[in-house]
Amino acid sequence: MGIKHLWTILAPFCERKPLYELEGKTVAIDLSCWICEAQNITDYYVQPKMYLRNLYFRTCYLLLMKVNPVFVLEGKAPELKYDTIAARNEIQFKGAKPKKDTIRTGKDRSRFNFVLQRCEEMLSIMGLACITGKGEAEALCAYLNEDKLVDGCISQDSDCFAYGARLVYRNFSISQQGVHASSGGAVDVYDIQKAIESLNFGRNKIIALAILCGSDYSDGVFGIGKEAAMKFFENVSDEDALDRLRSWKTDNKLYDDFYKQLNNKNLCTACGHPGKIHTHTKSGCKDCKLTKGCDSSKFKDKRLQIKNEVNMRSKAIADSHFPNEELIREFLIRKENVSKLDLKWKLPDMINFIKFTTKHLQWEPIYAFEKFLPILTRWQLINFELIKSSHHKLKGILSPERIKKIRNPKGVQSYEIIWCDKEGHYNNIIPTSQLTDVNLEKLWSTIEPQEMVCKAYPDLVEAFEKSKIKPKKPPKRKKKPKEPLEDIENMLANTSISEPKSKKKKNKKPQAMANCKTIDTFFKKAILNNAETKRVLDEDQLNNVENKIVLNENSFNLDASNFGDEDDIDLSNIVEDIVNRSPPKYIQENLDKLGYNQAVIDDKIQVDMSESTFFISRAVENDLFEKSMHYISGSSDEELEVLEDPLETKENVIINDTENTNIKSKNADDSYSEEYIPLLTRIKLKM
Incomplete structure (x- = not known):
């Protein structure tokens, strides 16, 4: 909306500020801009008449922020804007066809004025008055700002600057999201004074930009863009900008000279003096007073500016209506003057x-x-x-x-x-x-x-x-101070001279891992099984004494762990039967062939049987179990001799008294003469 490219040109001078900086200020609001923003929302099912909702909440925000809003409504649209209005009506009121398809229906503001009436009705209920201009709403906002009746204009239309506005607030938002969410909203502030000081870009140049590039009132000159227009404005003052455009049609002689100068091949394009550029490059230029080359610092830029203006002029004079004087009068001539503003806020009507x-x-x-x-x-x-x-x-x-x-x-x-x-x-x-x-x-x-x-x-x-303010609490009764002698007596009476009892430290047992049996549990179970076996053997031993059978206590005194060989007692008869069997004939035949006599073999067996015991008295060699244990623990035979205690020989006496059934275990006659070291003890010593 407004003049093409103007917001882009003024963008370097824009400041995004929070809305609380408007506190205490009076602002003129172009109501049509807020309505058009809401009309662009296509989903009307979410909230019908969105423009009323947005208007109410924005107005409430300004009132609560101590900002004095002055709402300006549209008046009669200028004829220059009829085509633009017709195009906007098709977008804003799509789907709502006019009752009569006439020329006037598409070009006036009958439907838009109906929307403005609804907004004005709601604002009057809130206690706020509206001002209706004779022409465009942004024009009246600019007049109020120019006369310093308001501090600025809230509008999306850049035409405000062409009408004379000094300060414009754009992109008004009360959104609670984004960078300025904590401040509760923000707005873009454009101050034309900064553009004047920096670019010498004032009101007349803004109107000239509207003529060249286009606006809501005209399409501009075909083929002229922002860059060409800004280059043209660099060598033209703000006061002379419009007159310079008028001279494009009136002062033909000046521009004919410019055209001839640009097309003269006998002039150097670098310095503008007689001669050609390649000649000046080799032998220099007399007018520039140089023996080599020429001075292009001044004429080259000037030539580019002249060329740009001549090209723009050739495109502009092709339009018979250029320059559009009606457009210039629309921006420069005031249609109304406002001397006072009624800013009184009336009582809002709740009902x-x-x-x-x-x-x-x-x-x-x-x-x-x-x-x-x-x-x-x-x-x-x-x-x-x-x-x-x-x-x-x-x-x-x-x-x-x-x-x-x-x-x-x-x-x-x-x-x-x-x-x-x-x-x-x-x-x-x-x-x-x-x-x-x-x-x-x-x-x-x-x-x-x-x-x-x-x-x-x-x-x-x-x-x-x-x-x-909390009530003070009543003071508590103070205790009477005791005499010093009484305090000393009480201290001595309560003092204990005896030594305090030392607290016994409880040894915390380490907690066993869940579902994990320790080796102690295994050994404990084996010892219990061994004790039960010993009890059974003692009973059997007593029975054997009664039957005059000589038994040795230590022969069944199994201190070793129970590894499952407790059933050997029941197999003794079977083993004895197997041993007493005579060897088969083929064994005897083989022995005869080898030269072994049966009598010699029997004598050898008899000697071995007399010396053989379950426990070895002379550990000349280690059995397979002992060798396995030595291999696992890494110990030698010498270490085993150190670990084992010397065995003492005892005489075993068998008491065979039929009258006395008591057995003296220490003096009983055994089949061995040395004490046995339990296997569990030997395993623990090696671990």
């Missing part, structure tokens, strides 16, 4: 607002009440003197009941106030069905700045401050 939003926005009454209450209470805080002087004449005034707590929204010290309707202005305004499960205290509460509350309701603040 009519609920009716209006229920009809046009489909808001529920309780929702409309909740959104409108802060506007009504803020108006009361600003106009507290008016309320005191004419309280009975005003209808719909609320009374503050109490201050609930201190609040600090966005760092602003505030009070949360609970309001009440003492006069019953709003009884039955909200249906009872909507009040179920609703916190009425929260519904009637608002957050107001402390500064404003202290001015409007000082008694309320004083009562709140008193309620915060």
Whole structure:
């Protein structure tokens, strides 16, 4: 919207500022821009008449930020803008065909004016007045800014600068997202004074840019863009810009000379003096007073500027309407003058607002009440003197009941106030069905700045401050101080001279791993099994003594771990039977062949049997089990001799007394004469 490329040219001078910097300022708002933004939303099912919703919340934000908004409505559109209006109507009101397909229907603002009337109706309910201009709304905003009746203009239309605006606020947003979410919104600030100081780019050049590149009123000159226009403005002052464009059609002689100068092949293109550039490069230029080359520092840039202007002129004069004087008059000639502004904020109307939003926005009454209450209470805080002087004449005034707590929204010290309707202005305004499960205290509460509350309701603040003061607690009875002698006697009486008992440290047993049996458990089980076996053997031994059978106690005294050979006792008869069997014939035949006599073999066996015991008395060789243990532990035979204690020989006496059935185990006759070291002990010594 507006003049083409103007926002791009002014972009280096733009500043993004938070909205709280507008506090205390008066701004003129081009209402048509806000409406057009909302009309671009295609999904109307989410919120019908989105322009009304956006207008309300933006206006509330400005009022609560202590900004004085002045809404400016569109007047009669200039004829230059009819084509643009027709194109916009097709976009904004697509799907809504006009009743009569006439030329006027597509080019006037009948449908758009209907939207403006709805906005004006809602603003009047909020207590705000609107101004309707005779022409464009941005023109009236610019006039107010030029006359310093407002501090700036909120508009998306760059035409404001062509109409004379000095400060324009663009891209207004109250969004709670993005970089400026913490500040509650932001706006782009464009100050034309910065562009004037930096580029000498003022109002006349802006109008010239609209003529050359195009705007809402014309399409501009075909073939001329931003770069060509800005190069042209570099050598033209702001005051002479429009006259220079007019001279393109009037001063033909000047531009004919420029054209001849550019096409003269006898002039050097580098310095502009007579001669050709390749001649000057070799032998120099007399006019430049150089023996080699020429001075191109001045003429070369000037020649490019002349060439650019001549090319632009040739394209512009092809248009019979160039320069568009009607467009120049639209921007330069004022249509109206405003000497005063009625900025008085009137009492908002709660009841009519609920009716209006229920009809046009489909808001529920309780929702409309909740959104409108802060506007009504803020108006009361600003106009507290008016309320005191004419309280009975005003209808719909609320009374503050109490201050609930201190609040600090966005760092602003505030009070949360609970309001009440003492006069019953709003009884039955909200249906009872909507009040179920609703916190009425929260519904009637608002957050107001402390500064404003202290001015409007000082008694309320004083009562709140008193309620915060906690009563002093009564002092506790002090104990009478005891005499020094009594203190010493009590200390001696309570002092113990005896040595304090030392606490025994409990040895914490290490916790066994879950589902993991230790080796001690295995050995313990083996020892228990061995004890049970010994008990059974003792009983059998007693029975054998009765039967006059000589038994040796130590022959069954198995101190070794139970490795599953306890069943050998039951197999002794079987083994003895096998040993006593005579060898087969083929063994005897083989022995005879080898030269072994049976008598000699029997004598050898008899000697071996007499010397053989379960426990070896002379460890000449280690059996297979002992060798395996030595291999695992890495010990030698010498180490084994050190570990083993010398064995003592005892005489075993067998008492065979039929009258005395008691057996003396220590003197009993055994089949061995040395004490056995248990296998468990020997294993532990090697580990």
